[in-house]
Amino acid sequence: MPGQGRRSLRLGEIASRLGGRVAGDPKVLIRQVGSLERAGPGQIAFLGNSRFRAKLAATRAAAIVLAPADARLTALPRIVCDNPYAYFARVSQLFNPVTTQPPGVHPSACVSPGTRLGARVSIGAGCVIGRDVSLGDDSCLYPGVVVYPACSIGARVVVHSGAVIGADGFGIAQEAGRWIKIPQIGRVVIGDDVEIGANTTIDRGTIDDTVIEDGVKLDNQIQIGHNVRVGAHTAMAGCVAVAGSADIGRHCTIGAAALILGHLRIVDAVHISAGTVISRSLLKPGTYTGVFPSDDNASWARNTAWVRHLAELAGRVRALERRRSSRKVKKHG
Amino acid sequence: MPGQGRRSLRLGEIASRLGGRVAGDPKVLIRQVGSLERAGPGQIAFLGNSRFRAKLAATRAAAIVLAPADARLTALPRIVCDNPYAYFARVSQLFNPVTTQPPGVHPSACVSPGTRLGARVSIGAGCVIGRDVSLGDDSCLYPGVVVYPACSIGARVVVHSGAVIGADGFGIAQEAGRWIKIPQIGRVVIGDDVEIGANTTIDRGTIDDTVIEDGVKLDNQIQIGHNVRVGAHTAMAGCVAVAGSADIGRHCTIGAAALILGHLRIVDAVHISAGTVISRSLLKPGTYTGVFPSDDNASWARNTAWVRHLAELAGRVRALERRRSSRKVKKHG
Amino acid sequence: MPGQGRRSLRLGEIASRLGGRVAGDPKVLIRQVGSLERAGPGQIAFLGNSRFRAKLAATRAAAIVLAPADARLTALPRIVCDNPYAYFARVSQLFNPVTTQPPGVHPSACVSPGTRLGARVSIGAGCVIGRDVSLGDDSCLYPGVVVYPACSIGARVVVHSGAVIGADGFGIAQEAGRWIKIPQIGRVVIGDDVEIGANTTIDRGTIDDTVIEDGVKLDNQIQIGHNVRVGAHTAMAGCVAVAGSADIGRHCTIGAAALILGHLRIVDAVHISAGTVISRSLLKPGTYTGVFPSDDNASWARNTAWVRHLAELAGRVRALERRRSSRKVKKHG
Incomplete structure (x- = not known):
């Protein structure tokens, strides 16, 4: 997986495939990507932010991807482009497979009858796929994924180990001090080009479905409750929890360990900071935060x-304001 | 799992099994439950809250379960009852199995010698059950559950995929800058009618046991530390973390992603809001909250x-108050 | 695992192996450790804190481990030592195995070609070990652990069930409203004497490695992002989340469910309280806290x-201060 890439390309060849302008020697041979700090001969690194110019000055990389504004910060062979981070992603994809598990069903996986598998699907060791699941072309389940019955997964979906898709939603009703279970008969429906992190859980709907739309990216250890909708191209960092029936828009980003309560609506293009609890609907695009600031323990306590x-x-401030007003009144009265 | 139920019942038959008063045609045939929004012919929906009366007006459900106060909000065939949500749970149970995995031990499961399995137990693919575990009648472990040795699980317990029961508690002692492991020789003891969500973890006790009492319902991705006691009929939403030796009472509800610190006591009938950190014992029943409010990012920062x-x-407010007092003293002195 | 230990030792024998001073009968026979509350004949308990002296008075343990300052609180046979908790850990290790899974590879485990297994390694049922993984002597993977290709795990490492080591880091770049995946070609490198809790996830690095140094102890359900470094002998309680590229020092302790944002630095000997969000680098040793206080719901809301x-x-306080100043100025002007 790490180490030498599978091929080598000249810098000019990279630019002719992916765009951008070459400055310096276009014939330098690139075999792999690297970080500014550790790249060596044959490796191309990127500068995402001019804050890191000191690292750029010290790098031993063979070539650099950077933005027009930074193009003169180095004399190394380079590709100048508008979005160096995205460009670097595409360069790395040239040298490295996006998934590392070959197509096919591992003999230790349990695939139930009635499962519809697309072309070139990859199902890792120990996966368990329930009845009547469908799985689109080129999807990849890493080892140890469980998909409960009747769920639907699109094309080019990647699911990492330990993820559980379609377990029962947490539907219980109270009666005379006991909890009665509400059968969870909805499904999980996942679109195309979704990635789901390790040990993430997505519950099936109570009656209607839980829906993860196209292009959604979920990091590890996320919990998605029943009947949630996650809009297309929304990304969530690790450990986010989304309670039941939340309706989250498209093109949102949700920071690590944020908590979104149930039965609320978040419109498109909302950005929620890490560690934030969202307890009411967010009906305007924008960035929302709710982190209590940390401090040294003594200052915090004080x-x-x-x-x-x-x-x-x-109330004491109000009282001071009132006294002043009444004094004024007295003075001027 | 979804789709048509396994049987059909007339509305009057449902009421004669489960109670409630029928209004409208008791002969309407019901085959499955549905949501107000999406129910169609042959489906029964429920109105849990009069807030949703607009949905009720638009529903195409064949029948409705609702409360006496709402009985006149619709002309559809209906069952009027005191607790529509719980009633609906029971209706859904008539049409749908509460667990969907048949009894028996899947051939890919590993069941250690000395395990005591009750009648009609269901153990899914890839489960691993350690030595000397006992598992009560009608319990169901979905695929990929791990139960460490010597743990005890009651009757009618449902454990979802990826849950780990009985891993070592986090018991380490510091000595000269190194951590020494304290062997975790207690067990996890789980009562009857407990449900445990996907990827939830319950650690074994250090010496004495970790105890989950009858009727407890745990959602996904919950962490229960060693030597915790969770009292009967307490329910916890997803991603709750309970640190070691916390003693939680009966009939409590703990909201999503709440954190309960260790070695504290929570009495019966305590309700903790989602996202709340509990750092001291709660000795009175009631609702407790500790969520930092979120806001648009600029307002939050300010x-x-x-x-x-x-x-x-x-301190500045106090100073203003003092100056005023001293001025008074001066004036009147 | 629980119950009678595998051997018995006289109190004096324990002290001659582990140090400490015996008070009372050194010939009392010890077969197992116990808690103050529940220990019975043949069991040794410990007093870690004089707060628990009432429990000590009531205990039926055969012997006690305690500190010099508490040595006279009981007449029971006892071992007096400086660090009773660590001493107790060592006593418990005499009677109980630290890991309970015997060496060997379970037949249901999938070990890929190219894996380098040290001596006496134990790999539990259903584990999946990717290509080119190395695993040091005496390491133990409990059932259901997944290790992705090329990761390196040291000696005497214990990994609990459901942990996932080496899944892809969450590296995505935005381009025209879509997310492009950045191949994650780094590894996870874990030192010696590390313990990793159930369902914990540690992501592989983007290019360089994610590093967990010697002696680190991670509880359950922790998420470690790509390119994080966790310094030697640092311990983290359950449900901690560490975002990508955070650099955490040695001998730190991180409380349960704390969140450490990415690309920041925490020096050695930092202690972070449970539930705290760390959003900037901590460059001085010490204890840091950021928990919003919980309260009864009405007080909280108010x-x-x-x-x-x-x-x-x-601003209102400032205005009051200004008015006062201006009044002073007027008076004295």
């Missing part, structure tokens, strides 16, 4: 004690 | 900057 | 409403 007295503190 | 200066701000 | 008005409140 300041935080006042959180439990904020209303009282506000 | 307000949150003051959290680190709350004690100073409070 | 006080928290002011968080969204803190800047305004601070």
Whole structure:
């Protein structure tokens, strides 16, 4: 997986495939990508942000991908392009497979009757695929994925190990101090070009389906509750929790360990910061945050004690304001 | 799993099995449950809250379950009952199996010697059951569950895929800058009628046992530390973390991603909001919350900057109050 | 695993192996460890904190491990030592195996070609080990662990069930509203004497490696992003999330469910409280906290409403201060 790439390309060949402008020697031979810090001969690195110009000055990479504004920061052979990070992703894809598991069903996987497998599907060791699941062309389940019955997974979907798709949603009703289970008879329906991280769980719907639209990217250990909809091309970082029936728009980004409560709506192009709890609908695009600031423990304790007295503190400020007003009245009265 | 139910019943037959009062045609034939939004012919939906009366007006369901106060909101055939949500759960159970995995041990499961399996137990593909585990009647482990040695699981317990029961608690002691492992020789003991979500982990006790009492419902990706006790009929939503030796009462509800610190006590009938950190014992029933409010990023930044200066701000208010008092004293002195 | 230990030792024999001073009868026979509350004949318990002296008074343990300051709190046979908790860990190790899975590769495990297994390695049922993985002497993978290709695991490492080591990091670049995957070609490199909890995930690096140094202890359900470094002998409690490229020092402790954002640096000997979000580098050793206090729901709602008005409140205080100053100026002007 790491080490030498499978092929080598001249810098000019890369630019003629992927675009961008070459500066310096176009014949330098590239065999793999590398980081600015550790790249060596035959490796191409990228500068995503001019903050890292010190690393650029010290790099031993053979070539660099960078933005027009940074094009003169180095004399190394380079490709100048508008979006160096995306360009670098495409360069890396030239040298490295996006998934590393070959097509086919591993003999230790359990694939139930009625499963519809697309072409070139890859199902890793120990996967368990329930009845009547469908899996689109070129999808790849890494070892140890479980897909419950009747779920539908699109084309070019990658699911990492330990993910569980289609377990029962958490539907329980209280009656006389006991919990009654509500059978979860919906499905999970996953679009095309979705990636799902290790140990992420996506619950089936109670009656209607849980829906993950095309191009969604979910990191590890995310929990998606029943009847959630995640709009197309939305990305979530690790450990996000989305409670049942939340409706999340397209092109959103949700930071690590954010929590989105149930039965609320988030429109397209909303960005939620890591660690934020969203407890009401967000009906305007934008960035939302709700992180309590950390501090050295003593400062935290001193300041935080006042959180439990904020209303009282506000009342004291109001009282001071009133006294002043009444004094004014007295003075001028 | 989804689609047509296995049987059909007339509305009057449902009411004669489950109670409630029929209004409208008792002969309408019901074959499955549905949501207000998507139910069609032969499906029964429910109205849990009069907020959703617009959906009720538009529904194409064949019949509705609703509360006495809402009984006149529709002319559709209906069952009127005190707790429509619980009633609906029971209706759905009539048409759908609560677990969908048939009894028996899947040939790919590894069941160690000394395991005691009750009647009609279902053990899914790839499950691994350690030595001397006991598993009560009618329990169901979905594919890929791991139960470490010596744990005890009651009757009618459902465990979803990827759950790990009985891994070592996190018991380490520091000595000269190194961590020494404390062998974890307790067990996990799980009562009857418990449900455990996908990828949830429950650690074995250090010496004494970790205990999950009867009727507890745990959603996905919950972490229960060693020597925790979860009291009967308590329910926890996804991603809750409970640190070691916490003692949680009966009939509690714990919201998603709440964190309960170790060695504390929570009495019966405590309700903890999603996203809340509980760092001291809760000795009175009630609802507890500790969520930092989210906001648009700019407003958040502006307000949150003051959290680190709350004690100073409070000091300034106090100073204003003192000056006023001293002025008074001067005036009247 | 629980129950009677495999051997018995006299109290004096324990002290001659592990140090400490015996008080009372050194011939008392010990067969297992126990808790103060539940220990019985043949069991040794420990007193870690004089807060628990009431439990000590009531214990039926055969012997006690305690600190010099507490040595006179009981007349039971006892071992007096400086660090009773660590001592107790060592006593427990005398009676109990630290890992309970015997060496060898379970027949249901999938071990890819090119894997280098050290001596006495134990690989549990259903584990999947990718190509070119190396695994040091005496390491133990419990059932259902997945190790992706090319990762390196040291000696005496214990990995609990459901852990996933080496899944792709969450590397995606945005281009024209779509996400492009950045191939993740780095590895995970784990040192010696590391323990990894159930369902914990450690992602492989994008280009360079993700590194877990010697002696690190990770509890359950932790997420370690790509290119993170966790310094030697650092311990993390359950559900911690560490975003990509964070660099965490040695001898740190990270409390449960803390969140450490990406691309920041934490020096050695930093202690982060449970539930804390760290969003900037911590360059001084010490304890850091950022937990929003919980309260009964009504008090929380009343006080928290002011968080969204803190800047305004601070402005009102400033205005009061200014008026006072201007009044002073007027008076004295």
